[in-house]
Amino acid sequence: MQMYLVGGAVRDELLGLPVQDRDWVVVGETPKSLLDKGFLPVGKDFPVFLHPETHDEVALARTERKTASGYHGFQFHTAPDVTLEEDLARRDLTINAMARAEDGTLIDPYGGQRDLAARCLRHVSDAFVEDPVRILRLARFAARFTDFSVAPETMALMRRMVEAGEVDALVAERVWQELARGLMERRPSRMIEVLRECGALARLAPELDRLFGVPQPPAHHPEVDTGAHLLLVLDECARIEAVLPVRYAALCHDLGKGTTPEDEWPRHLKHESRSAELADALSQRWRVPADCKELAELVAREHTHVHQSLSLSAEARLRLLERCDAPRRPERFALMLLACECDARGRAGLAARDYPQRPALLRDLAALQSVDQGAISAAALAAGKKGQAIGQAIQQARLAAIKACASDPPP
Structure with missing residues (x-):
């Protein structure tokens, strides 16, 4: 059996990078001959098998022909006479169209090694x-x-x-x-x-494309261009190795600025609500997972308030935390603050700036979480209070907790 390591494994090996997945192609075989050798079928669209010992994915050498538009419009052909070179020819990039034989020989018919060097x-x-x-x-x-x-x-x-x-x-x-x-x-x-x-x-994503060329106030955005700012924010997310929901929220946080009329540039009043609506529409169109979708809308709607939070009153900060459902969903709130910090640092020359808003709001959240709502409710009931009066007692306790820690240094 002629079996070859192909694709990304060969590429990454030549680049000196760790090889994550190993994909193999076999030449001169049929589905039946592989089944007879103990390979397990797993492919749905074309014959792919698991090696009986290593459990690596092994595919039959194949060619393909376009039969309709789009991603699914292909007809695959596998046969013992399909060559390795024919299989490699259908791949996307030259750096992914190399193979290594089991004896270590490199097969590179399309110049992948040359393009790696270049x-x-x-x-x-x-x-x-x-x-x-x-x-x-x-x-x-x-x-x-x-x-x-x-x-x-x-x-x-x-x-x-x-x-x-x-x-x-x-x-x-x-x-x-x-x-x-x-x-x-x-x-x-x-x-x-x-x-x-x-x-x-x-x-x-026309919502993203139209951000480029839209100016912002240079006092807050030295890079001026909204699209340029977006790129800086995304790379700041990558620099801190943020999780996917944070990166997607960063992608969507300023979408509303692309709908600001030109006669209102460079200011973007009320862009936050427009950004949240556009983020929701984009998430639905791409069928984005719920955790990414929810965080994107939250960051789009609240990032300006988070940036301004150090100058807000205790009452306004309490309302901010409650709008974000922070007491019930503290992990999501923490991710929102991380996305806001990337937004603040994703600006020309400001990547190293401090962002005290994040620790300050986390301190406020900790203060809210320290409030024993059950004890307050019980005390209110014992005092003869009911319904709305109990809720007011809890709110007063929450507000008092935030005020009490306002002079404490952030953790």
């Missing part, structure tokens, strides 16, 4: 145009391999794909899957830049 993301062949997911994958690789550039001919090819409407046929789940992975890479800003340059961002 730090270049280049398509293997014009078959790239047949799968619009490849645009998303390339953008994600640009966010991972931060010193790689996109080959000009590949960028031109992606533009033609966008103009032909191929991106419009992508299913929401696959868009989110690729974008979520890209947000978790080392420089997620590069994913946005690549998608914008080829025109895909305007088709997938």
Whole structure:
């Protein structure tokens, strides 16, 4: 049996990076012959098997033919006479179209090693145009391999794909899957830049695309451009290794600024409520998981209030915490504050600024959590109070707790 290590494992090995997953291709076999050798079938769309000993994924060498628009419009062909080179030819980028034989021999028919050395993301062949997911994958690789550039001919090819409407046929789940992975890479800003340059961002997320070129007050935003600010915030999230909900919230926090009329620039009054609405619409369109969706709306709606919280009264801070449901959902509140801190630091020349709002509001939350509502309710009942009066007693205790700790240094 001829079996070859392929794709990302070979690429990462040559780059000196840890190999996470190992994918294999076998040549000269059939599904029956693999089953006879003890391989376990797992593929739904095409024959993929688990190796009986290593449990690595093993696929039959295959070719593919475009039969309809979109991601699912493919017909796969597997047969013992399909060669390794034919299998590699259907892959997206040259750096992913290399293989290593079991004796260690490197098979590189399309110049992947050359493009690794040149730090270049280049398509293997014009078959790239047949799968619009490849645009998303390339953008994600640009966010991972931060010193790689996109080959000009590949960028031109992606533009033609966008103009032909191929991106419009992508299913929401696959868009989110690729974008979520890209947000978790080392420089997620590069994913946005690549998608914008080829025109895909305007088709997938016009709410994001129209942020570029929209000015903000330079006193608060030295970078001025709202789109440039977004990219800085995303990379700040990556710098602190924030979780996906925080990064997605950062992506959506200023969407409302793209709908501010030009005669109101550079101010963006009430952009927060518009941002929350647009974040909700984008989340629904991409079918974003609930934890990401909820945090994005919360950060969009409240980030300005969090930034201003040091100058708010104790009453206003209490209302802020209650609007955020912080006493019941402290973990989400902490993530919201982290996203707000990334927003504050994602500004030209301000990446190292302090953000005392986060520890101060966490201190306020701790004060709220120290209030024994059960004891207060019992005392109020013993005093003959009912209903609304009990609620007022709890609110007074909460407010008193926040005021009591206001002069304490943040933890």
